[in-house]
Amino acid sequence: MTASERKRGRRGEEAPAPSISHSWAQPGASASKVTLEPGQVVYFEGRAELQCKGGAVWIQGTYVEDGASSVCLSAAAEAGGLLPIQALPSNTQVPRAPSRCTVIFGPPKDSEAERPLASGWSVHGEDRTQAALHIMPEWAEAASGISAAMQEACAGGGAAAVTAVCGSKGTGKSTFGRLLLNSLLNACNQVAWLETDCGQPEFTVPGLVSLTYIKQPVFGLPHMHPGLPARSHYIGHLSPEWDPQRYVASVTDLARWHAVHHGSVPLIVNTCGWIKGLGEDVLADVLRCSRPSHVVTLRTPNVRRNLPGGQFWLAQGGDIGPLAVPAAAAQAAVIQLPAVTSDGPIGSIKAGPKKLTANQARSLSWLNFARGCCGLPVHRFSWATEVAAETAEALTRARPYTVGFDSVRLQCLHTSVPEHLMGAVLNGALVGLCKEADDIAECLGVALVRAVDAEAGLLYVLSPLPLSSLQHVNLVQVGRLDLPPELLQSGEIVCPYLSSWSLSTVGTGAGAIKSRNNLQRAAQLAA
């Protein structure tokens, strides 16, 4: 949003500032209307289905016009920020832009299940602008440009349309990816999303690389829109560093699978924020095997946190991957965009919404995973103690699936374990449920081994998957993933691996080995 646009937005405010709220529990009124002046922006919070009457709005890449099918919005102030809804100004080149538009909010179709937890939605005026997630105009421009080019490539049927989004941690890769995804969905039926960031995946729980086909625009943080991947591989760690070769092989398999089965669907590749040292090599391999037509690099003012310019992934040796991807003919357009910095988008409103840490975002993903295991509805808001407590309680009660040790192979991904102690490793652990194949095991889903009973020869497993899918599982892979401790304790029912009698970790060796990477050197300070 440029300064001039914002001005227009303010002018629009001369009409009464729209600030409404609506609760699903409220009897009677099931929908609320807001009329927007052209260019006016309102800020949405909660969860609702949006329709547009007479006019059009732009929501993070998605155009909603008069008569178009409704879109489902999710936003939380403490998790990702409010969602700006902008009525299109009449002078921009968009199809049909009448002077005013009316936006109708209604309860989402699946709201029944969420009623006890979610209150509904509210729409705010300019007063909440600081709590909103703003999209830089450069980004919006780039996203629409790339999506147009990708559509053209898809329509031509020649080269594959693949865009990779790269950048350091916290530069907004996911946000830009979502923006591009929504932009593409304005014209395409579906868009493929290749998730290679196993620390904070967009549509699955952490620890997976996956390929998901998306048909509806997505808003908000990953936990607000869990998706079912078409194919995935279990990495078992939050970073590719433990086994880079296996990681690259997994990503390569997904990229190849996409090319074979859905080659004409535009693909977005979301990458890890680990871009230094080995991370850069791994990223180069990911880019080489996914053969992007466009690469978006997000650049920070700090040059040391940036990727090299040009087609850097072709320049390096990059021999991690099992197959040498021919570099020839792979000419990609590199688009450099400013990153979202902690100071807020350049030239825009200063303080954005408070960002969740990676750990908090993961906790929310795990929360929804656990809710899926117990048949509870998805939680699309910020972390709440009561929701965690409810989920932890349901986890202790949920009736698990069982499987005999003799019908699945147990595999520890990162270290060799004495065979008879494998049960001790699996007990209470998060595992990947996999289907073993000749080359690489496909992951069908993630599960929690809630107990191992060697006497009965059974694993007791909690998983959101239906029993019919589990019948294909013949390999259980264990990595190093943990549920947030809040989910392991429900009142007096406490997981035995949660210990409250541990020594302080300072200088005693009672904690796991861990170095800090944010220390300054005295010599540097003196200089």
Add this chain to the structure above:
Amino acid sequence: MPLGRLVPWSSWDEWERVRGGLFSADTAQLRRALKQVSAWEARGKLPLGADMTAAIQRMRLRDPALTSPEQQACQRLSAEQESMLRMQYALAIIRLVNGISDSAQKGTVAKSVANLAETAGLPRILVDIRHEASHNELPSLALLRLGAATALAWLSQSYWQQQADHVTLRKSQIHDLLQAYVQSHQECLGRSQDAHGKPDEFGNAAPAQLDAGTSAAEGQKLRREILSQLLSKVQSNAASLVEPLLGIGMLDVSAACPEVAQDTTPEGAAAVALWQATLKDLSAVWPSLCQRLLARAVQDIAEAPTCWKSHAWIQLLLEGPPHKQSMKEGLGHKSKRRKKAAADCDQDPLLTSLWMPSKRLLLSSLSSCIQASASAGKPTSEGTIRPSALQRSVDLILGKLRSTALASNTSEHLKVLADLASTTAANLHGSDTMREDSDMTDAAPHPPADPSKAGPCLGEAIAQQQMLVQQHSLTKDPNGQRTSGWGVAESWAPCAIGMMPCDKSPTGRAPNTVLEPTTVAASELPQSRDPAMQPQHSRLAGSEAQAASAEYFPSERAAEDNAFDHTTAAQMHKSDLATGKSQAMEEDSCYFSRVDQLCAIGRPDLSAITTSMQVTAAA
């Protein structure tokens, strides 16, 4: 409640066993401990102290100088071996020093490793070795061995001993706080008794309400303070309260038990009042406490011959204080006040609303008691009162079951259980018919732990029982058949993640996680180099796990029950062979272990139990 820290061990006993193994002179024990540490490592969150101790101790198995120093075997090391050992020692020391100093890095500016190591009390030699090994020539094997020994000593003291002390400290803090808490109650009760000037009476069941003096208010304030401190130490670990209350005998309630003191004495009344006051407040904070106490009391009485006093606990937990009865029966004259006190007692919410023992808990307690009384001998023999205490417990639990199970289909079942209990009693009192019966069945000589080898009538009964359960079970899932493929658990009760459901504890029981080599599907070969060691390893490890589960939650020893039967029977077989008693005893033991099984099998459907019990009884 605050959350604990994730650790790779499932109990401090497991941790303590690994500690013992790591510092053990016995190589087999050391190997076992090292394997456990590698399992911990796979789980993640392995403390640096344990990691580095294991790393250094692994060298003990490789460095000939450490295994047999007297032979000067180091002289015969090949150059390759020596360079390997130097690398391994050096890396362990580098990681130890770096890890310890990194854990102490606070603030924004890095402090020097030497500074941090000194603060942590790390010997200077280790810091020097780290520096040399990282930046200069690799230190000599002699120096590295010295360093490793120093490091081991430091780890033993600064990690293992400190952590063990910390756990002990926490336990003793809980013990002391609980003691202070009970004492405060006791003082308060004593004061109120004095205030009434009638120490020989027992109408003081609710003294807090009767005594409104300032000292009582102070006492209440003090108790509230203690309780909040206790909460901060115990947190949600209600199991840590059971041992001080029951095991150590902080609250001695045996005086209140009619078996010991035939008539209710003032001491008994005081003990009950104290018991009630203490438990009421504690179970408001830890609602599972009563359940845990009952389970522990039953376990004590069933398994430990010296703990027969626990049946006073069973009585109090199941029936509440005996005031009402004694007041009505034992005393002719009743003052109004006493009447009121009795009424208060009747309506005491502790036993009615706060805690209702679950049917599952009662059934499993019953089977433990019946089973124990089968092997306890006759009440009159050798003057022991344990058998009668057991018999009394059986009656108490039966009575409670009878009063809680009001559904029509359970009454018949209860009748059978009652028959069974009286059969036990008859048997204990030396009925010869029982022995003759068992002589007639042509059971194998050593059958007790194995249902398939039990007498034919019993076998039939079990088969019929299982058929009935299958027929009657409404929750049966078509996919839940006991095949080894994927299915849904047939039944489930809430328990913690990493635990199995258990009738006796809301947390559940620790499962045996040690896989037998045969239970694992196609996998790599066992890692042990010595094939002869393998069976021994798994057996030892298995018993370790059983011990682990038993120690983590002491009142649950299901895994050991069968073994217990077996050994008991075997011992009896040896000692009583001459007198010819053994056959009968073995049969009894076998019979009653069936009771346990039947109770367990029949839980989903009580009518099924009934039928099979009748079959068994008929047999």
